[in-house]
Amino acid sequence: SDPPPGWVAPYAPSLTTGKPTTCSTSLPAYPAYLANDGYRGNTNSYWAMDVGGGDPAGWQVDLEEATTKGRVIVVCYYGDKRYYGFTVETSLDEKNWKTVTDRRENKEPSTAQGYTCKFAPHKARYIRVNQTHNSANTGRHLVEVMAYEK
Template identity: 35%
Template structure:
């Protein structure tokens, strides 16, 4: 090596892995029906309070979000209307084509709704997620105050 010359070594960066995030936030939603001031989009507005929720009556009712692309989902968090006494039952389904659905989480217990919601660990790839609300212990209406799908967008 001559004096003054430098050796340059290239480094190969490790592959970048994005951090999981709420891939459902503010994405398009639809529902079987909705109460007058409880639009489907209110379930993905990141406001888990009782002031902002999707509601429909009577159960059973479904609510759905389009993730606008294939996503790898690690967990689902469903927060229902919270009053300290009511419990909800539902199943969460995933689809890549909005035709064929697979159940990925179920809540059929009578545990009370809490402000932190119900976390369901999952391992699925989906573009569409649907919640089939089947019951509310307080009345015939069903409510989702907040819905989160924690994952990453597929490449």
């Protein structure tokens, strides 16, 4: 399929770049595909939603085929000293999910380098990030989610 309007060649491509995304919900100006457009250095381009203190925010990418991955980098909004709690899950079939990273208790400030999540390499087609909290407000923000084999 064609990339979204305005999409340009990424400078930090990964297994997720340009792949189809879904999310629990999003704010109109911050759609899900902005979290895997290849631009982790742009804090004006990200997926966002406001949970208002409710359930965790879910963002998911379909890699369109099962590939081996052992590292996911989660880049949350980093324009200040805020931090985010989150989990990372993988799945082959979108039904059975495996939690590969649990950082719900994270207090480390978000940066442009993101949170590197390493785990035993395995095949998966889907990657899901659930943000559980944001130290600054009730918003949830993903600047970029990247996946690599190692």
